[in-house]
Each structure stands twice: as structure tokens, then as C-alpha cells.
Amino acid sequence: MTEKPLTKNIRPGRAPLSLKEYEAVGGYLGLRRALKEMSPKDVQKVVTDSNLRGRGGAGFQTGQKWSFVPVGEDAPRPKYLICNADEMEPGTFKDRLLMEGNPHQLLEGMIISSYAIQADVSYIFLRWAYKVAAARLERAIAEAYENNYLGKNIVGSGYSLEMYIHTSAGRYICGEETALLNALEGKRATPRSKPPFPQVCGLWGKPTVVNNVETLSNISHIVSNGPDWFKGLSVSPDSGTKIYGASGRVKRPGLWELPMGVTMRELLEEHAGGMRDGFRLRSVIPGGASTEFLAEEHLDVKMDYASVQKAGSRLGTGTMIVIDDKTCPIGAIHNLEVFFARESCGWCTPCREGLRWAEQILLAIENGEGEPEDTGILEEQCRRLVPGNTFCALAPGAVEPLQSGLKIFREDFERHIREKRCPWK
Amino acid sequence: MPTDEERRQIDEELKKAAFKQGACVDALKIVQRHRGWVSDELRGVAAMLDMTPDELDGVATFYSLIFRRPVGKHVILVCDSISCWIMGYEPVREHLKRRLGIGLGETTTDGQFTVLPISCLGACDHAPAMMVDDELYLDLTDERIDEILEKYR
Numbered sequence: 364m365t366e367k368p369l370t371k372n373i374r375p376g377r378a379p380l381s382l383k384e385y386e387a388v389g390g391y392l393g394l395r396r397a398l399k400e401m402s403p404k405d406v407q408k409v410v411t412d413s414n415l416r417g418r419g420g421a422g423f424q425t426g427q428k429w430s431f432v433p434v435g436e437d438a439p440r441p442k443y444l445i446c447n448a449d450e451m452e453p454g455t456f457k458d459r460l461l462m463e464g465n466p467h468q469l470l471e472g473m474i475i476s477s478y479a480i481q482a483d484v485s486y487i488f489l490r491w492a493y494k495v496a497a498a499r500l501e502r503a504i505a506e507a508y509e510n511n512y513l514g515k516n517i518v519g520s521g522y523s524l525e526m527y528i529h530t531s532a533g534r535y536i537c538g539e540e541t542a543l544l545n546a547l548e549g550k551r552a553t554p555r556s557k558p559p560f561p562q563v564c565g566l567w568g569k570p571t572v573v574n575n576v577e578t579l580s581n582i583s584h585i586v587s588n589g590p591d592w593f594k595g596l597s598v599s600p601d602s603g604t605k606i607y608g609a610s611g612r613v614k615r616p617g618l619w620e621l622p623m624g625v626t627m628r629e630l631l632e633e634h635a636g637g638m639r640d641g642f643r644l645r646s647v648i649p650g651g652a653s654t655e656f657l658a659e660e661h662l663d664v665k666m667d668y669a670s671v672q673k674a675g676s677r678l679g680t681g682t683m684i685v686i687d688d689k690t691c692p693i694g695a696i697h698n699l700e701v702f703f704a705r706e707s708c709g710w711c712t713p714c715r716e717g718l719r720w721a722e723q724i725l726l727a728i729e730n731g732e733g734e735p736e737d738t739g740i741l742e743e744q745c746r747r748l749v750p751g752n753t754f755c756a757l758a759p760g761a762v763e764p765l766q767s768g769l770k771i772f773r774e775d776f777e778r779h780i781r782e783k784r785c786p787w788k
Numbered sequence: 789m790p791t792d793e794e795r796r797q798i799d800e801e802l803k804k805a806a807f808k809q810g811a812c813v814d815a816l817k818i819v820q821r822h823r824g825w826v827s828d829e830l831r832g833v834a835a836m837l838d839m840t841p842d843e844l845d846g847v848a849t850f851y852s853l854i855f856r857r858p859v860g861k862h863v864i865l866v867c868d869s870i871s872c873w874i875m876g877y878e879p880v881r882e883h884l885k886r887r888l889g890i891g892l893g894e895t896t897t898d899g900q901f902t903v904l905p906i907s908c909l910g911a912c913d914h915a916p917a918m919m920v921d922d923e924l925y926l927d928l929t930d931e932r933i934d935e936i937l938e939k940y941r
Contacts, residue, residue, distance in 0.1 A: 450910050451907060451908055451910070452908070453869035453870045453871065453907065453908040453912075454869070454870055454871050454908070454912050455908070455910065455912070456910040456911060456912050456913060458910075459910045459911075484806075490910070491853050492906075492909050492910065492919065492924070493910065494922050494923075494924070495924075527804060529813075530817075531813070531851075532813050532816070532817065532851035532852070532853040532854050533851050533852035533853040533854075533906075533907075534850065534851055534852060535907060546813070547810060548807070548809060548810055549807070549808075549809035549810045549811065549812040549813065549837070549839075549847065550809070550847065551846050551847055551850045552850060567806060567807065608912070608913065609913075610871040610874075610875075610912035610913050610915060611871060611874050611875070612874065612875070616912070616913035616914075616915075617913045618913065648870075652869070652870055652908075682912070684870055684871055684874075684912075686874070687874075690874050694873075695870065695873070695874070698868070698869070698870050698873045699870055701868070702868075702869055702870070702907055702908070705907065706907060708850075
């Protein structure tokens with residue numbers, strides 16, 4: 364029986380654990396241990412040694428991210444820790460489960476992480492649509508204040524922390540960490556140039572760490588059980604468990620906490636129950652809309668950072684979108700690019716104009732109005748919308764499914780253009 | 789100008805903000821909660837936030853869920869992102885059009901409903917999905933949509 368630290372105390376269809384119930388299953392012991400027996404440096408070391416990598420999609424080492432925050436007497440104050448709960452990557456719904464299912468687990472992780480960087484204030488940057496999560500987090504924060512896990516001199520440790528929820532008002536770009544900072548400051552949520560990095564100059568110019576919900580939900584378990592335990596949870600060089608998911612025409616769409624590094628085949632066939640009757644698997648987007656399509660031949664790829672990258676895509680958020688044989692792949696790619704063109708913040712021209720142009724070409728092809736040179740124009744867009752030409756990672760992410768789609772679905776593109784129609788319509 | 793009640797609620801948000809501008813999204817939401825939408829008259833609210841009306845408008849127009857035009861009594865947000873699109877976003881949109889007589893971005897003549905597209909609602913395992921005001925509805929079918937609309941009439 365594999366361990367499932369993140370989800371073992373989540374009760375589907377029922378209210379999440381109250382603070383007292385959470386304490387009864389060992390909750391807040393990691394916090395007590397960290398704040399009373401460990402120095403901030405000790406906590407950072409345990410997390411670094413655990414090799415926890417960011418679960419928001421980029422996979423950056425969490426301990427290393429924290430290590431850039433200035434510490435000591437001379438460090439600028441106040442410092443901030445922000446939980447990025449702006450989950451809006453199409454096909455991604457894992458953070459919703461963690462926030463609705465066990466809000467205290469997230470809070471405990473946030474408080475320990477804040478202690479590790481000696482933050483004074485923490486925010487949960489929550490997407491507008493997650494109404495249930497908002498209510499449950501509000502309640503959990505109130506309980507944490509009542510029981511002195513937040514506020515002044517937390518459990519007599521001498522450490523103090525305030526926590527707030529900021530509920531956003533839409534827009535995918537708010538999940539980009541520097542755009543998120545502008546959003547919290549009440550500005551238009553356009554990204555900032557890096558450097559300076561947020562760890563040095565973040566919210567209101569002060570040192571700030573931004574971590575994902577799933578990343579932070581792991582922290583209390585790592586502190587309680589140690590780095591070796593965390594490494595032992597996985598079946599790959601990347602540590603821990605992962606909340607994987609699948610949507611599309613599979614028999615049982617959903618989320619599963621599994622050892623990091625299970626194969627796509629195991630996820631799709633055992634956990635998602637295979638394809639629905641009458642549908643065949645055509646392709647998989649492994650980790651949210653901004654990752655490359657993989658073909659059926661990649662089903663035995665392990666779902667960890669290095670393996671998925673080697674196969675030509677990214678683990679991303681680990682929530683797979685399954686494309687079946689009755690779904691037009693050109694229509695699917697067009698749908699993805701509609702999303703990215705709409706959600707482009709408009710700050711830099713290549714993204715604002717390039718994505719809309721690509722989306723319009725795709726629409727023309729899907730409507731039977733494509734020209735033979737269109738695939739070449741799309742390929743050129745993919746070559747141009749790369750890091751360095753755009754201000755942030757939105758457009759480079761947006762062209763990942765496009766460039767891989769142009770390869771995997773080449774024949775479908777050509778057929779749409781040749782026959783001047785969508786064969787699926 | 790903000791009403792006394794709006795002013796009181798915005799003041800509550802300002803207490804939590806390190807800088808006044810940090811409360812501007814909350815302030816816009818307060819105005820929208822009371823009036824349904826945010827009109828061009830932003831001067832009074834902007835002054836409370838130490839912002840110019842244009843700065844505040846720049847923020848208001850950035851967000852998809854701050855409405856700068858009047859909307860119906862209930863706002864239906866239909867998820868059009870990939871998982872919902874695969875599972876039947878287009879049939880949902882068409883059924884709403886049949887039942888309400890309006891397309892995306894439009895409001896029924898009785899002012900009851902506005903239908904808008906929305907990016908991924910994070911309900912991909914229960915696609916297709918939509919929200920009506922603050923309520924999320926999953927696994928939509930024509931019959932289910934009829935039941936839902938009935939609740940809001």
C-alpha cells in the first residue's frame with residue numbers, strides 16, 4: 364500500500380477536517396516541531412534535501428527558491444510568502460481538491476514555509492471561481508488565529524505571522540508570479556522583468572516567495588517525516604507523490620495521488636479506466652494546456668519532470684487532457700490558442716498579436732478556408748514566440764501544443780487544407 | 789459616487805491593505821456586488837484608493853469578471869476551455885441560445901440572464917461545466933441546463 368500523505372485526510376463529498384479533527388490526525392505537529400525545535404535554516408535544509416520541486420508547473424527546487432531570500436537583522440522587512448492558488452491552466456483542477464479537501468494542511472505548510480524565510484505576512488492568491496475553497500480557507504484561517512497558529516507569538520515560539528486571502532477577478536496571467544505581485548498591489552496584472560527576482564524585490568519591493576498550493580501542502584509532511592521518507596515515496600529521481608489527473612473521454616476522469624514517476628499508461632488504463640466505449644486514444648497533453656502533445660507511442664513514459672521532458676513535453680501540472688479519435692485535433696489546437704490569445708495580457712506585442720494571428724489561421728483551417736502556406740506561417744510563429752522574444756512565459760507556453768500539434772497531426776492539417784473542410788464535421 | 793454602505797465596506801478592505809491601491813480589486817467587487825456592474829463613474833471610489841479614475845479604470849478593464857457594461861440579474865459563465873470543449877461546450881452554448889434566445893455576450897430582453905464565455909473553471913473531471921452567479925454546475929446536459937435555468941427564473 365503506497366502512502367498518500369496529501370490526500371489521506373481528504374473525505375470526498377464531506378466537509379474538510381476542522382482544526383481539532385486535523386490536530387487529532389497529527390496536524391500541526393510539523394509546525395510545532397519546525398517553530399520550536401528547528402531554526403529557519405534547518406527547515407530550509409530539510410526541504411532542500413527532500414528535493415521537493417515546484418508543483419505549479421515549472422518544477423523549480425523549492426528549497427533553492429527559498430535560499431535566495433535575504434535573512435538576518437539587515438534583511439528588508441516586511442517579507443512575504445504567497446500561495447499561488449490562481450489555478451487556471453486549462454485541464455488542471457488539482458489545487459481545488461487540496462484547498463477544498465484539507466485547507467489546514469495548506470495553512471500548516473504556509474506557516475512553516477513563512478517561518479523558513481522569516482516572512483511577516485502571507486497571502487493566498489485565490490482564483491475567483493473557487494468559491495467553496497474560499498469559504499473553507501476563510502474558516503480555516505479563522506480557526507488558526509483562534510488557536511494561535513497564526514497571529515503573534517505562534518504557539519509560544521516567538522514567531523509571528525499574519526495571513527490574508529486575496530480573491531482575484533479572472534485572467535490566467537495572474538498565475539505568472541510577477542504578474543501576481545502586480546495584481547496584489549492593485550495594478551494591471553502584467554508581468555515584471557526579472558531580475559530583480561521576487562525573492563529579493565517582490566511585493567511592494569520587499570523579499571517575496573511565491574509557491575504553488577500542492578508544493579506548500581507537502582511541507583508539513585516533509586518536516587514531520589524527513590527528506591529520506593519523502594524521497595522514498597516516489598518511483599523516480601523526483602521525490603514525493605504527485606496529484607495526477609485526467610480529463611477528456613476516459614471512463615473515470617479524476618484525480619489520484621500516486622508516487623511521482625508512474626507511467627501515463629498506468630494513469631490512463633488503471634486509474635482513469637481507459638477510454639470510453641467507442642472512443643480510441645489519439646494523443647495526450649500531459650500537464651495542462653501549455654505542454655506539448657504526446658502520441659500513443661509515449662504511453663510508457665514516466666510522469667516525472669525529466670522523463671516527460673525527454674519525450675518532448677513537460678510534466679507541467681501533471682493533469683492530463685486526453686484527445687480521442689472523434690475529436691478534431693485542429694479544433695482542439697484552435698481551442699487552446701483561443702484561450703491563450705484571450706488571456707494574453709497585451710503587455711508585449713509578439714504575444715498580443717502573434718497568438719491572435721495563429722488563432723485566426725487555425726480557425727480558417729478548421730473552417731475549410733486554409734491555404735497551403737498556412738502551416739509554414741504557424742511554424743514561423745512557433746519559432747518566433749520563444750523566451751527572449753516575449754516578456755514572460757505565456758506565449759512560449761502557448762506555442763508548445765501548437766508546434767507539437769503541427770508535427771503529430773500533420774496529416775490532419777494537410778487534409779483540412781486539401782479538402783477545404785473539417786473531416787470531423 | 790459610492791453610497792455610504794459601499795464606502796463602509798471599502799473602508800473595511802482598506803484596513804487590511806498595506807497600501808490603499810492594494811484594495812482596488814476588492815473595492816471594484818464591492819461596487820459590482822451592489823450595482824451589478826461598474827459604471828464610468830469611478831471618481832469617488834478612485835479617491836478612496838489614492839488612485840486616479842484612469843488608473844482604476846485600467847485595472848477594472850483588465851479583469852474579465854469586473855463588468856464595465858450592464859449585465860443581467862444572473863450571469864451565466866460557460867467554460868469554453870479544452871476539457872469542456874471536448875466534452876460538449878458547443879452543445880451547451882447552443883442549448884442556452886435556444887432556451888434564452890441569446891448568444892455569448894448578450895443579455896435577455898427581460899434583463900434576467902447574461903451569457904458569457906469563461907476560461908477553465910477547474911472542473912475538468914465533470915465537464916462540461918458552467919457557473920451561474922456564484923454557483924458551479926457540472927456534467928451538463930440539455931435537461932440539466934433546463935432544470936438550472938428554472939431555478940433562476
